[in-house]
Amino acid sequence: MIDSSDGGEISEVFTETTQQSFTETTQQSWFSRIGGALTGLVIGLLLMPAGGVLLFWNEGRAVQTARSLTEGAGVVVSVATDRIDPAREGRLVHVAGTLTIPSPPQDAELKVTAPAGALRLFRRVEMYQWLEESRSETRNRLGGGTETVTTYSYSRGWREGRVDSARFHQPEGHQNPQPRWVSRSWNAENARLGAFRLEAPQINEVDAEQDIDQPTRFIGQDANAPRVGDLRVSWRMAKPESLSIVAAQTGDGFGPYATRAGDALMMVQTGRMPAAAMFAAAEDDNAILTWALRLAGGLVIFFAFWLLFAPLKVLADIIPPLGWLVGFGTGVLAAMLTLVVAPVIIAIAWLTFRPLLAGAVILVGLALAFGISRLRRGRVVAAPA
Template identity: 65%
Template sequence: MSDNSGRDSGGSWANPVGDTPGSSGDGGTFTTTSSQSWLSRIGSALVGLLIGLAMIPGSGVLLFWNEGRAVQTARSLTEGAGAVRSVPADRPDAANEGKLVHVSGPVRVTQLPFDAELDAKPPNGTLRLVRHVEMFQWQEENQSETRNRLGGGTETVTTSTYRRGWQEGRVDSGRFRQGEGHQNPTPRYAAASFNAQGATLGGFRLSDPQIGGLPADQTLTLPGSGEGTRYIGNDPNNPRVGDLRVSWRYARPDAVSVIAAQVGDGFGPYATNAGDRLQLIQSGSVPAAAMFQQAQDDNATMTWILRLVGVVVMFIGWALLFNPLKVLADVLPFLGSLVGFGTNALAGVLTALMAPVIIGVAWLFYRPLVGIAILAVGIGLAYGITRLRRRAPQQEKLA
């Protein structure tokens, strides 16, 4: 029995072609076959077990921390909504120094943002200009199929397909399974962002980080061409690897709204009693209440995203913890499949039980009333699963 421990044991080409012009290109396919012995798989599974032992408590820490972060942010936003005062934009009032203010109005700039390398200039009133660069380049797509062999070993066949197409940034061709004939050059230009200089909101100055928080959502049309993209290469109808397409987007809002601490004639973060530093900026004339509501919605969305991440990490951790059982059973492939299904199901059940409990404990710590409700749901779920497991043998006996 061979043991390559995941190394390629062979490779073959199918229909490779050179770098000829065209809007898309087929660089052929490259197939490799690798094998791994049962003993090597057991070693890998034991390493995975150690990783799983770290991932399970790590996911619990993430879930607990996320609930605290969510509560702290929500309290800070509520505190800010009660403390903010809307003030005129024409000039700063020294009486508001250090206080949380809401300012809204049109913005003026002393110097427009300008892409000097490519001579791209946006229209008057622009606060921010963003350059996007796409390169025509080689791209690799891998598809792998792993087959279990009698005795516990595996054989993996990986097919790598190479095509040329447009993509932002540079694909690292040094990581291709078959790099020969598929080298991507370093692009002549990279993505970049440019901010206006001397931007003022009435009598208040706007800093670069504040301008950078505004979305560049308008497409720049190049003067004289009527197009929004500049092609850098010989023939846009027949691109070659290394050719570039450059486009720009810009932020030119009719007005800007800011919620932050007044610091001199500018803005800075406002320290809340809850422990956060508030600073909100949006395009348009947006009331303070609407800005705080949007921030609360964004906080809720981020909370659910991090919860999902924590749950997925916990499930993977449990699956890695039980994976050695599947590998041991893979001596007979059909038995390994059954054990794998069972261990994955067990990992799912344990995750479904543990994640709500951890979240509930976190809420008990941060918000006791809500935490009690979440814990009740988790306990009810655990009780229901236990009842189902007890009922199944009884039904089998009656049958």
């Protein structure tokens, strides 16, 4: 059997098969690893600008969202739920009130109806199926080659959705069938927030987290001894007594509000929340997303540097201990360069999207540097000869 997960040269593969797992040992030559490292170098050259673009775009996105939220908070008007004022058509409104749901949603396929007052019904379908796990251990060999031992284990368990068994390393004997039923959700029809009509864009923002008084249903021959293909079905619902919405008034319903900054505002929260609290929560979400994307961009740049330095480690792997030291050193260097490059890109983005704030930060930094410099000079002059 000849195989390679990375396109490199494999000299030999040994396979040991057991009932539910097997082990595969692959060997890759030093020349093949050099070729792979050079390919990685090219990928690193492509990832470097990609990470920079992500960081730069994220700062612009964060500023645009912040400006949109500031604009929305300044023009939003809280309105009563008992009547719709046609004069506010297209305006940004805040509505908070009690829900009216004439008929709860239902799963007609499996004949399950949510309790009265439910806004959403979610059906979760789990299938008893084959699952694959793999563990790999790579060892460097004298001369720069590597040996990788990979163990593939197969077990049966419950998992929502269908795991694609065609992608298993050993699909034979581990096929997963297509389930008869799948997870899906239903929304209540004709739901209203006072006089305002609710549609899917607003209802779908409400999570179905409550269990309903409906036992989990097993679809198969024996629940105590499930077979591959058997199903386990459960239901959850969303049953908020009240809802708060910030959106554009559109007819007798809601739609996204287009801000001058370029975003479309539509916020939905369960319970009665003031408009100010909803905008504050949105600002917090924007801050969290900004830092998450900064971290993602930094990781992309770090991985790019790591790929650029990878050929050095492969060259040093002719003597395995030396390769480990070079790999550790290049990893530290990649991290240090990332900590320099990523903030510089963010600073350039700030100069573009937040010039006043960026200028203030630069001035403060220069003032601190000047003050520290003067303080050090004063201590030098005061020191005894």
